[in-house]
Amino acid sequence: MHKETAEPSVFGILAEFSSEKELLEAAAKVRDEGYKSTDAYSAYPIHGLLEALGKKDSLIPWFILACGLIGFASAWGLQVFVAVIDYPLNIGGRPLFSWPAFLPIVFELTVLFAAFGAVFGMIGFNGLPLPYHPLFNVEAFKSASRDGFFIGIESTDPKFDRAKTAQFLKGLKAKGVYEVEP
Amino acid sequence: MSDHSRLEAVIAPGYTLTSVTDKIGDIVTKDPIRKGWVGGLFLGFIGLQLFLMTVLMLFEFGVGIWGINIPVGWGFDIINFVWWIGIGHAGTLISAILLLFRQDWRTSINRFAEAMTLFAVACAATFPLLHMGRPEVGFYWVAPIPNVMGMWPQFRSPLMWDVFAISTYGTVSLLFWIVGLIPDFATLRDHADKAWKRNIFGVFAMGWRGSAIHWGRYETIYLILAGLATPLVLSVHTIVSFDFAVAQVPGWHTTVFPPYFVAGAIYSGFAMVLTLMIPLRKFYKLEDFITMRHLNTMAKVMLTTGLIVAYGYLIEGFMGWYSGSVYERYMLLNRFIGPYAPYYYALLACNVLIPQCLWFRSCRRNIPLLFVMSLVINTGMWLERFIIIVTSLHRDFLPSSWGMYYPTIFDWSMFIGTMGLFFSLLFIFVRILPVISIFEMRVLLSEEAHKKSGGSHA
Numbered sequence: 212m213h214k215e216t217a218e219p220s221v222f223g224i225l226a227e228f229s230s231e232k233e234l235l236e237a238a239a240k241v242r243d244e245g246y247k248s249t250d251a252y253s254a255y256p257i258h259g260l261l262e263a264l265g266k267k268d269s270l271i272p273w274f275i276l277a278c279g280l281i282g283f284a285s286a287w288g289l290q291v292f293v294a295v296i297d298y299p300l301n302i303g304g305r306p307l308f309s310w311p312a313f314l315p316i317v318f319e320l321t322v323l324f325a326a327f328g329a330v331f332g333m334i335g336f337n338g339l340p341l342p343y344h345p346l347f348n349v350e351a352f353k354s355a356s357r358d359g360f361f362i363g364i365e366s367t368d369p370k371f372d373r374a375k376t377a378q379f380l381k382g383l384k385a386k387g388v389y390e391v392e393p
Numbered sequence: 394m395s396d397h398s399r400l401e402a403v404i405a406p407g408y409t410l411t412s413v414t415d416k417i418g419d420i421v422t423k424d425p426i427r428k429g430w431v432g433g434l435f436l437g438f439i440g441l442q443l444f445l446m447t448v449l450m451l452f453e454f455g456v457g458i459w460g461i462n463i464p465v466g467w468g469f470d471i472i473n474f475v476w477w478i479g480i481g482h483a484g485t486l487i488s489a490i491l492l493l494f495r496q497d498w499r500t501s502i503n504r505f506a507e508a509m510t511l512f513a514v515a516c517a518a519t520f521p522l523l524h525m526g527r528p529e530v531g532f533y534w535v536a537p538i539p540n541v542m543g544m545w546p547q548f549r550s551p552l553m554w555d556v557f558a559i560s561t562y563g564t565v566s567l568l569f570w571i572v573g574l575i576p577d578f579a580t581l582r583d584h585a586d587k588a589w590k591r592n593i594f595g596v597f598a599m600g601w602r603g604s605a606i607h608w609g610r611y612e613t614i615y616l617i618l619a620g621l622a623t624p625l626v627l628s629v630h631t632i633v634s635f636d637f638a639v640a641q642v643p644g645w646h647t648t649v650f651p652p653y654f655v656a657g658a659i660y661s662g663f664a665m666v667l668t669l670m671i672p673l674r675k676f677y678k679l680e681d682f683i684t685m686r687h688l689n690t691m692a693k694v695m696l697t698t699g700l701i702v703a704y705g706y707l708i709e710g711f712m713g714w715y716s717g718s719v720y721e722r723y724m725l726l727n728r729f730i731g732p733y734a735p736y737y738y739a740l741l742a743c744n745v746l747i748p749q750c751l752w753f754r755s756c757r758r759n760i761p762l763l764f765v766m767s768l769v770i771n772t773g774m775w776l777e778r779f780i781i782i783v784t785s786l787h788r789d790f791l792p793s794s795w796g797m798y799y800p801t802i803f804d805w806s807m808f809i810g811t812m813g814l815f816f817s818l819l820f821i822f823v824r825i826l827p828v829i830s831i832f833e834m835r836v837l838l839s840e841e842a843h844k845k846s847g848g849s850h851a
Contacts (some may be wrong), residue, residue, distance in 0.1 A: 333614040
């Protein structure tokens, strides 16, 4: 890809930290330094990490709401179509559009569609399933699913410079700094 | 650490992110296959075969192999259905409602309780299909599938609501469970001992890498799922109770049914969690994670829901008398002195009388007693459904069409068979998936550390 450089290109640079606290402090410094294409990695969700990195994504609740509304509309549509339009049964002259009797299924399908939206939305927005990711080339990254704390700065960042960025991350008291092969 | 704080701890002291991961993960990846486990799975598997054989008999000869008749058209099939679905309420209650209430003790039991829920719902879900005797035809009555008969299901019927409630509940519980498993799959992918295990877990982990951005979305949807599942849990047994309450049958047509059914469901669900958790924590040495605090708290939940159930019995009786309806009053009398009266007294003993010992701390902290108590409550809750269904049906409006209900061997083999299905799934689960949510234990450790650094231990 990068023909102008003789060096092989990298996906980015990964720095390992030894505790949650150090990770949070380093994340704030990475943000303050002006890096944008960054991400942190840990074995459990850390409160305040996204804020420290300066990233916030609040699109997904809207997606879930939309899915829930589709479920709501489908449940009404299905029941009204069946009970009023396509298969009307006159039972003692009672009204065909007996809406209170449709509410339980409306509730259930709203919840069902919203739950599907939540789960598949999370998976989809996160870009999963992803069979290959360069980070897994780093041997130490195995501990990200166990007890490790990492910050990665990707080479797509306009401020990214292989030597300088690595130097900067080392200066944040990182336990280890690794170049990530693409 | 003082004796009191040891009893109150949700996790034993001295654990780190690394050791908590290894302790839980190793059950899946390193623990040798033990004789006790093989024996348990074998028994479960035999039960499963019994189930399949009964299903075969049922499809060949129809529902006549059971003891049901007219007037008692609902027998063990519906009793077992309600019993299993009730048990299936604990998991999502623990994972969703207790999450919203920020109960830290839910962390180490939610994965297992959710699995138990799924398997109990699977057992329950077999009955609505099988009790039709010919599910290949009956399917059109419960599922809105366009067909050449030009017919549609009746959406005004509580039985239809039930089908939607159960299937939604099963699906949402499964989604909740799988979402909880994704980060743990990633852990197992990175740390399993053999390549084939790493590959399998890798497929299920879907490339999860613990990114902060991913965690952000993950936490958002986990909370929203909990918010969605909370009314869902309460709706399911409410709708199951509508199967009865909407009918005119004496003893069924009461407004106390929905809350009383929901409380009963949670009651039996927690009893089943205790029945399974007490041997499990001993067998896999998980006493550090499933502590006295958990058992004690679950016992308190059982006591509370048991009291709500007792209130339900009381109101049921009062309303039967106060209604002034001759049929309702006879139903009451029939419960107390009719042919099924011994079962009614056994039910009162199991569900109301015996569990009162949970008021005492010494009882709640006596593990063998708690185990016995959980079995007693499970029996009591089964008897409750038996009493509700059979005593109401066998003598309803017309004395000329009264009758008796006697279960046959196929009723029993079906019931024991679903237990086989349940235990087979459970034994397989404890070996191939982490029984405790590893990443949530890490969160718990991190929170405990924050508490300590903020508190007097700083």
